Amino acid sequence: MxxxxxxxxxxxxxxxxxxxxxxxxxxxxxxxxVRDAVSTLSSYPPLVFxxxxxxxxxxxxxxxxxxxxxxxxxxxxxxxxxxxxxxxxxxxxxxxxxxxxxxxxxxxxxxxxxxxxxxxxxxxxxGSETRDGVTLPAYRGDMVNDFAFVPGSRTPDPQRLVHAYHAAASTLNLVRAFTTGGFADLRHVHDWNKGFVANAANARYERTAHDIDKAMKFMAACGADFDAMRTxxxxxxxxxxxxxxxxxxxxxxxxxxxxxxxxxxxxxxxxxxxxxxxxxxxxxxxxxxxxxxxxxxxxxxxxxxxxxxxxxxxxxxxxxxxxxxxxxxxxxxxxxxxxxxxxxxxxxxxxxxxxxxxxxxxxxxxxxxxxxxxxxxxxxxxxxxxxxxxxxxxxxxxxxxxxxxxxxxxxxxxxxxxxxxxxxxxxxxxxxxxxxxxxxxxxxxxxxxxx
Structure with missing residues (x-):
């Protein structure tokens, strides 16, 4: 950049x-x-490319x-x-x-x-919220203020912009680990779904899950490259x-x-x-x-x-x-x-x-x-x-x-x-x-x- x-x-x-x-x-x-927070964000690395x-x-x-x-x-x-x-x-x-x-x-x-x-x-x-006769700024998300209905929490704080960056960076780091480190393996995902349809309340979806299971077994029998499906x-x-x-x-x-x-x-x-x-x-x-x-x-x-x-x-x-x-x-x-x-x-x-x-x-x-x-x-x-x-x-x-x-x-x-x-x-x-x-x-x- x-x-x-x-x-x-x-x-x-x-x-x-x-x-x-x-x-x-x-x-x-x-x-x-606000200027300080914006300047700090400008100096940070990109979160995506x-x-x-x-x-x-x-x-x-x-x-x-x-x-x-x-x-x-x-x-x-x-x-x-x-x-x-x-x-x-x-x-x-x-x-x-x-x-x-x-x-x-x-x-x-x-x-x-x-x-x-x-x-x-x-x-x-x-832009505001009133409870029991008390009016405070509306909650605009953690990037702006806090959900708690007290004056100190509801006052917009630009430092939260920087906090949001760090929370986003941590989240993306873990998402990338999950989706490239084997957690997203299609075989695991299918097993999770079999657990979902095993619940009696979800029995109507059992046929679809069964058909997916047959497709997975067919791919395995044909020598499908499941390693390519791990990410x-x-x-x-x-x-x-x-x-x-x-x-x-x-x-x-x-x-x-x-x-x-x-x-x-x-x-x-x-x-x-x-x-x-x-x-x-x-x-x-x-x-x-x-x-x-x-x-x-x-x-x-x-x-x-x-x-x-x-x-x-x-x-x-x-x-x-x-x-x-x-x-x-x-x-x-x-x-x-x-x-x-x-x-x-x-x-x-x-x-x-x-x-x-x-x-x-x-x-x-x-x-x-x-x-x-x-x-x-x-x-x-x-x-x-x-x-x-x-x-x-x-x-x-x-x-x-x-x-x-x-x-x-x-x-x-x-x-x-x-x-x-x-x-x-x-x-x-x-x-x-x-x-x-x-x-x-x-x-x-x-x-x-x-x-």
Whole structure:
């Protein structure tokens, strides 16, 4: 990386952001402390490398053509406290298990992308929160402040930007060890899945697991090189929300002379920050990483065409992903017109379904939750729309954890409203637990087999 050129480019990004204005940014109480934190981040090594981002772009291009399927999964909001070896292992394990099932169902390579090593900031509907007459700044993720509802914890602290870097570096280091050191061996992953279907509640998936088992034995009998299956690619992704973190992590690649956001392989812009003339869209338009944009029913097709022109003017395969978040009751009516207009324009984006964010509601007991059946139904609607239009359903984007939390209703475990308080651990949105995540993978594998 060319430090001098990177510094100049970072300054350009900051000037552009100041001119355009950036939504959903914290109100830092000390500008000098922010400058110090940003300067420190600028001096640190990249977390990912440009060549890795280019590989992911190629993989996403394959998904757009129907030659691969993307699985994005991980925490809604990572916390520093959860960046432990066990938690990281269990999240990776869950994604690997899901990917093995999806690979069989799709008969395609599955591109594994974790919502990991950077998902420390969250947009909020309000800048403040009031409890019992006390008003404090909203919790914006561990990169900004702490979840505890006390003044010292909720005050935005720019030193947390630096802490986020170190947590991300530790997470990526362990993820790379897990995915290249034998933990991701396909034989181990399959054995884990056999344990899942051994549970009587998951008996309906036994046939799929049995078919995978036969395929594994067939490969072994044919002398398949299982050593080549001991490792796997695993990419990191997060929402490019907090620009005081993303800008200093943007570097000029010495190989190509082009800018990459080295905080992650893939970054996306969320529903609240995708203003065509805003700082977030400007930022991702300037970097070479593959990028995503969340698309809700409120997104007008004409706006999306303008967005494509801004973010992917050269129509580079794999450059742009649209992550649709419609809601189970809306996707079949809202998505077709969007997909049709984008397809007619000649743009080749990768379509990924986020079946989580459009299906959130408050339960009778007062917990923010989602119903597993709604999640499944939105994915089913996603496949139905693309099948009817002759377009490619490229992947799914799921908030999940490897732990046995009780945050989403339903699933084969039949989590009820009364159960939510047992292990409701999220600091933001409810996640599918380990069992629900695997069940979703088996159901999506069935959908892929019908495509």
């Amino acid at each position: 060319n430090t001098l050129d990177s510094t100049h480019f970072q300054a350009e990004l900051e000037q552009a952001g100041a001119r355009l204005g950036a939504a959903q940014q914290p109100e830092w109480p000390d500008a000098g402390a 440009a060549g890795e981002c280019d590989v992911l772009r190629d993989r996403l291009a394959a998904a757009a053509r129907g030659e691969a399927f993307v699985l994005q999964g991980g925490d809604c909001a990572e916390t520093f406290a959860s960046a432990t070896a066990d938690n990281i292992r269990d999240r990776v394990k869950t994604v690997l298990q899901m990917a093995a099932v999806l690979t069989y169902g799709a008969s395609l390579p599955v591109v594994k992308v974790g919502r990991m090593a950077g998902q420390y900031a969250k947009p909020r509907s309000s 796997t690619e695993f990419f990191a992704a997060h929402e490019a929300l907090l620009l005081d973190y993303e800008r200093p992590m943007t570097r000029i690649d010495s190989r190509t002379g082009l800018p990459y956001d080295t905080s992650a392989h893939f970054v996306w812009v969320g529903e609240r920050t995708r203003d065509l003339d805003g700082a977030h869209i400007d930022f991702v338009s300037r970097i070479q990483n593959p990028i995503g944009v969340k698309v809700s029913p409120r997104a007008e097709p004409d706006y999306l065409l303008k967005l494509i022109d801004k973010l992917d003017p050269d129509r580079t395969p794999g450059r742009l992903t649209f992550i649709t978040r419609m809601g189970a009751g809306t996707i079949r009516s809202a998505l077709p017109a969007i997909v049709e207009r984008v397809t007619e324009s000649g743009a080749q984006v990768t379509w990924i379904c986020d079946p989580m964010h459009g299906n959130t509601f408050e339960s009778t007991s007062g917990y923010k939750t989602r119903n597993f059946d709604d999640v499944v139904d939105e994915v089913q609607g996603f496949f139905e729309v693309h099948r009817a239009l002759g377009t490619v359903p490229g992947g799914i984007h799921v908030e999940l954890t490897g732990n046995d939390v009780t945050e989403c209703l339903g699933g084969s475990e039949k989590i009820l409203d009364a159960d939510l308080g047992n292990r409701y651990e999220t600091v933001c949105d409810p996640r599918l637990n380990h069992q629900q995540s695997l069940e979703l993978a088996f159901l999506v594998a069935e959908m892929l087999g019908q495509s």
